[in-house]
Amino acid sequence: MIEAGLADVRGGTGGRAVSMLLYRLGGAIARHRGAFVGGWLLVLALVAGGATALGSDYDNEFTVPGTPSQEGKDLLDERFDITGTDGQVLFTVATGRIAQAPAAPVVNRISSRIDDVPGVTFTSPLAKNFRVVSSDGRAALGQLRFAAEKPSQATLDAVVDAASPPAGAGITTDVGGDAYDPDVETSRIPELLGLLVSLVILSITFGSLLAAGMPIVGSLLGVLTTISVIVLASSVTSVSSSASTLAEMLGLAVGIDYALFLLSRYRGHLAEGLPTTEAMRRSLATAGIAVMFAGATVVIALLGLAVARIPVLTAMGVAAAIAVAFAVSIALTLLPAVALLLGERLRPRRKARAGGAASAVVARRWVGIATRVPAVTIVVVLLAAVVAARPAADLDLALPDNSTAPESSNARQTYDAITAAFGEGYNAPLTVTGDVITSDDPKKTVNELAAAVAGVSGVVAVTQATPNADGDTALIQAIPEAGQTAPSTEALVQRLRDDSPGWEQTYGVHDILVTGQTAINIDVSARLGGAMLPFACIVIGLSLILLMLVFRSIAVPIKATAGYLISVGVAFGVVVVAFQWGWLSGLTGEEAGPVVSFLPIFLMGVLFGLAMDYEMFLVSSMREDYARTGDPRGAVVRGFCSSARVVTAAALIMTSVFVAFVPGGTSTIKPIAFGLAVGVLVDAFVVRMTLVPAVMVLLRHAAWWLPAWLERRLPDVDVEGAVLHRKVELDAWQDEHGQVAVLARGLVVTDGAAPVEITARPGEVVRLPLAAEADDRALAMVLTGRAGARAGSLAVAEQLLPEQREEVSRRAAALDLAATGHAAASDGTDRTASDVVRDRSRLAALTRRGRRAFTERSGQVAARLGSVAPGVDPTVVAQAACAVASGSHVLVLYGRPPAARDAGAELAFAAALANEGVTVVVLDRVGAERPADEGVRTSVRAGEEVR
Structure with a gap:
């Protein structure tokens, strides 16, 4: 059970x-x-x-669409044609000064060799407009610019080779920066x-x-x-x-x-x-x-x-x-x-x-x-x-930079060397850009803006200040005191952005933005x-x-x-x-x-x-x-x-x-x-x-x-497979008691209604007596998967309800015995069930051949049903025939008002349906006497079957 x-x-x-x-x-x-x-x-x-x-083409660049740093980077890419990625070359002498002979000529020659590498632009640390020399004079820092976002290993190696100093020159070089971010094996x-x-x-x-x-x-x-x-x-x-x-x-x-x-x-x-x-x-x-x-x-x-x-x-x-x-x-x-x-x-x-x-x-x-x-x-x-x-x-969050690279990598060694010679901030430069198109003297305006940037607390140096070739955009490079991940650098970026509106008014510069890889990482x-x-x-x-x-x-x-x-x-x-x-x-x-x-x-x-x-x-x-x-x-x-x-x-x-x-x-x-x-x-x-x-x-x-109230509104996703357990129990019950077409236990359809018990075998007719005031239509809708019950268990055509409602609705149909059609056809003759079948088949979503076959099957069934139960309305016969032709396994009959009952005709009609291989459940609201023997099994109440 x-x-x-x-x-x-x-x-x-x-x-x-x-x-x-x-x-x-x-x-x-x-x-x-x-x-x-x-x-x-x-x-x-x-x-x-x-x-x-195809091979892999990974891109490790971090972008933040909609932020000032990303807008600034996009502007620089457009106005200065600055694309690709950056790198740095550090020149160091053991004795003397890097900007004086004999070291200076060597630095200039090495700078020229690096600049000659295809796809690379190098700014010498001794250039007049970009002179970056340490306070003790022993080190100089040059800037690399690669045309590609991800330079090939051959290009990176060519730069390292070009940066190698000649033997006996007394100069050492270190090559690193974002472009040399190591891919750790x-x-x-x-x-x-x-x-x-x-x-x-x-x-x-x-x-x-x-x-x-x-x-x-x-x-x-x-x-x-x-x-x-x-x-x-x-x-x-x-x-x-x-x-x-x-x-x-x-x-x-x-x-x-x-x-x-x-x-x-x-x-x-x-x-x-x-x-x-x-x-x-x-x-x-x-x-x-x-x-x-x-x-x-x-x-x-x-x-x-x-x-x-x-x-x-x-x-x-x-x-x-x-x-x-x-x-x-x-x-x-x-x-x-x-x-x-x-x-x-x-x-x-x-x-x-x-x-x-x-x-x-x-x-x-x-x-x-x-x-x-x-x-x-x-x-x-x-x-x-x-x-x-x-x-x-x-918890302190930041994106990794070369300070976290393996100590054996060139990127980490260059990072540490730059930190020792200049300070950690030189590894995390900030770029300030703005629109100077309205200025009569772009160079002067850029210099004034650079002086203002240099005066901001936390800026240790301004290493570059120049307009672009068209004279409409400023580029200023500022060096913070600490590295990218330091809280002071994040605070400096915010101070620069806070001061920008005042600078725009003072110097006539528009849309000042703080950008660069450091600012992007902070954003x-x-x-x-x-x-x-x-x-x-x-x-x-x-x-x-x-x-x-x-x-x-x-x-x-x-x-x-x-x-x-x-x-x-x-x-x-x-x-x-x-x-x-x-x-x-x-x-x-x-x-x-x-x-x-x-x-x-x-x-x-x-x-x-x-x-x-x-x-x-x-x-x-x-x-x-x-x-x-x-x-x-x-x-x-x-x-x-x-x-x-x-x-x-x-x-x-x-x-x-x-x-x-x-x-x-x-x-x-x-x-x-x-x-x-x-x-x-x-x-x-x-x-x-x-x-x-x-x-x-x-x-x-x-x-x-x-x-x-919440349980009724929440969909049942059956994550635990409860319906499977019920299916297994149903199969076990059938193995012991035999196959059933409808099995209901304790089924409550409406509040206050008596529980319903049904056991219907395949191909049999079961009459279920109901109280005169019972809602037989509601019960029919539940039995055919069109509605849900209040309580109990129900299986129809070996499908469990409500979980398999769609399948049940295809295998079961409810027929209203009180349904009526038009009394006469257009020519004045009485309409037959076959006439109704043809009308209904025209509405079916079928191909022309499928509609013809469906009409033929339904008509044949309707003719057999009509010959056995002539007193049943043609509309009901047609509906039943269409359901049988569509493959319904279970039919539930309901709806005949007590005053109009013809129990004999109904039972004959049900018997005819059973002979078509369909299980029939007749919902009887008049209490019911033992029917005449029509050659099919019937039941007057749950568990008491008679012939």
């Missing part, structure tokens, strides 16, 4: 249940497993081949070690090396496909190299985890003795929904990075979202196909089952400790989280910092809505979101301690300094999705148990024990993958990978596996409360 809760047949989504769609997908994969594997291999071959042919060994650790964890979890290798191979395939797509995209749009690395890191982590979740459920069903195909169908309909939901949350959060309105960050989010999408797709299609190809080899052995029992014992002890005194657990966790998250209040950091709050609101709001849909609860979403904030706060705090304060410099290989600007927003987005993964797999098991038993504490314990093993393995795997990207990584990747590793560990073991059980036990029944 199928028993269902009140929510089973209420309103609902009106569409197909996701669980049943995935259930059918499992069947399709089973039938075409080879095609699914071949299709994925073909996709990989196409994108990888295209990526290999990261070692793949840590990543391989991370995958090896994942393989070990999976082997322990599954007890099978074959099963353990499947998530690894699947994630690698997904990452390879993703990287190939990103490489192709880099040929047509701006994509940074960091986007590729982040996509790889995230793709590996979630790819392994999603495959683990699905494969674990599949092997669990195999251990129960299910056939491989049925085990996979059920796994997709349960764990597959969780994978879809988890992946969707990560993708939405990553795409939400576009809120910062920074193209580079948006591209990073899109690239990572593509990686997650491929991971989900592979977990739902390729992995099942491969698993089904392997057949019985994935069925767990007794030894693996014993390992699962041992892990269940550990899980029970863990949850027992966490929930013994739940209030104490909550207080301890919250206090520890506050202490760990406290450093996050000191990027400022915009990212400003985007954190709206992004956090989006993520938190999304979390509350999605979890409310999933768990049908108020407390669970609030608790889950609060736990996510704890994980994010601790991750930020640990990153500040490790990278900004430099407490773990020996392990990270990074010097103390500001954290990369886009770490917070990226970390928040990724951790949101990962936190929801663990919340889903733990709490959904608790909710399922609670719905079955009504025991709040027991549901927490049993749900935890059933999910803890897979969540533990998933968290350890994801942590090992993230940690593998820390050693030898770039200054951009290291803190992100480190923060994600810490966040995953904290979220899985501290929040989800410790804090969550304690909170759930403390709340007891209140944890699952949802206002009735």
Whole structure:
């Protein structure tokens, strides 16, 4: 017998249940497993081949559309023809002065050689209009300008060769700057070690090396496909190299985890003795929904990075979202196909089952400790989280520059040498530009403006002041006291912008802008910092809505979101301690300094999705148990024990993958990978596996409360696959009691109405007596999927309502016995059912041939029905004939008023319909006596069938 809760047949989504769609997908994969594997291999071959042919064209430039710095840069590009990127050459003498003989002629010759390199413009440090010599006279700094945004390695090497001083000249040179930003060659060994650790964890979890290798191979395939797509995209749009690395890191982590979740459920069903195909169908309909939901949350959060309105960050989010999408797709299609190809080899052995029992014992002890005194657990966790998250209040954001480059690189060595000779500010020049087109003497106006800039507190020097060739735009280069990431430099940029309106009035200059790479980087950091709050609101709001849909609860979403904030706060705090304060410099290989600007927003987005993964797999098991038993504490314990093993393995795997990207990584990747590793560990073991059980036990029944009015309005996404469980129960009931066409238990259609019980076999007629005041039309609409009931359970044509309402509405039809058509045709003769069929077929959305066939089939059925029940209105006969011809399995007859009843004619009509292979349910509002024997089975009340 199928028993269902009140929510089973209420309103609902009106569409197909996701669980049943995935259930059918499992069947399709089973039938075409080879095609699914071949299709994925073909996709990989196409994108990888295209990526290999085109090659990568990454662009690491940070732009901030709509900011003053970006507007200034665009103006300089237009008015001064300043494109490409910058570099610097530092000349140093051990003795004497760089601007005097014998050093000066050598500097001039080297400057000429550098300027002769194709695609390079070099301004000598000893030029009259640009003389940059250190205070002790021993060093001079020249400026490189490359025509290309990303100069070729051959051009960069040619500049280094041209800058090499002749032997015995007594001069040393250092070449660096933005153009020489090093592309760090990261070692793949840590990543391989991370995958090896994942393989070990999976082997322990599954007890099978074959099963353990499947998530690894699947994630690698997904990452390879993703990287190939990103490489192709880099040929047509701006994509940074960091986007590729982040996509790889995230793709590996979630790819392994999603495959683990699905494969674990599949092997669990195999251990129960299910056939491989049925085990996979059920796994997709349960764990597959969780994978879809988890992946969707990560993708939405990553795409939400576009809120910062920074193209580079948006591209990073899109690239990572593509990686997650491929991971989900592979977990739902390729992995099942491969698993089904392997057949019985994935069925767990007794030894693996014993390992699962041992892990269940550990899980029970863990949850027992966490929930013994739940209030104490909550207080301890919250206090520890506050202490760990406290450093996050000191979070300082900036974009990396050459000060964070490896000490062995030319860029870092030049940076340090310039800092020693001139001061750190010379590595971070600011450019002030303005429109001087109205000036009678552009040169004088530019000099006056330069003098005003030099007088601003924090400006140590003005190294260049010149109008362009057309005399309409000023260019002034100012040197700050400190480097790009220093707070004093950010403050100086703001002071220059604050003073600009006054200068415009004083000197007649228009649209003064502060720009240059330093100002652009500062604006990027400022915009990212400003985007954190709206992004956090989006993520938190999304979390509350999605979890409310999933768990049908108020407390669970609030608790889950609060736990996510704890994980994010601790991750930020640990990153500040490790990278900004430099407490773990020996392990990270990074010097103390500001954290990369886009770490917070990226970390928040990724951790949101990962936190929801663990919340889903733990709490959904608790909710399922609670719905079955009504025991709040027991549901927490049993749900935890059933999910803890897979969540533990998933968290350890994801942590090992993230940690593998820390050693030898770039200054951009290291803190992100480190923060994600810490966040995953904290979220899985501290929040989800410790804090969550304690909170759930403390709340007891209140944890699952949802206002009735809200429950009716929220769509049922069936994330846990509840409709599949009902489908399995229906199949089991039919195996025991025989096939049914309509099965209703405790069905309440309207408030106050008596529950309805129906058991109708295929091809039989069932008469259901109703009270005279009963709403038979409302019941007919419910039975045919046109409306929802108040309570009870209902299956029609082997489809469950309300989740499969669309399918039921195609397989079932309601006929109003009181319906009437026109009394006569246009020629004055009586209209027949065939006449009505022809009229109705003209309105059908069919081809001409299809309409002709439909009309023919409907007419034949109408003729047979009309000959048996001549007293039934032709319109009703025509409707019934059209329903039968359309393939309806169930017909519900209603609507004959008591005064006009002809029970014999109705039963004859129903019998004729049954003879057409249709199950007929007659809703009788007059109470009913035993009908005459018409050769079909009838029922006068639920469970009492008569002939």
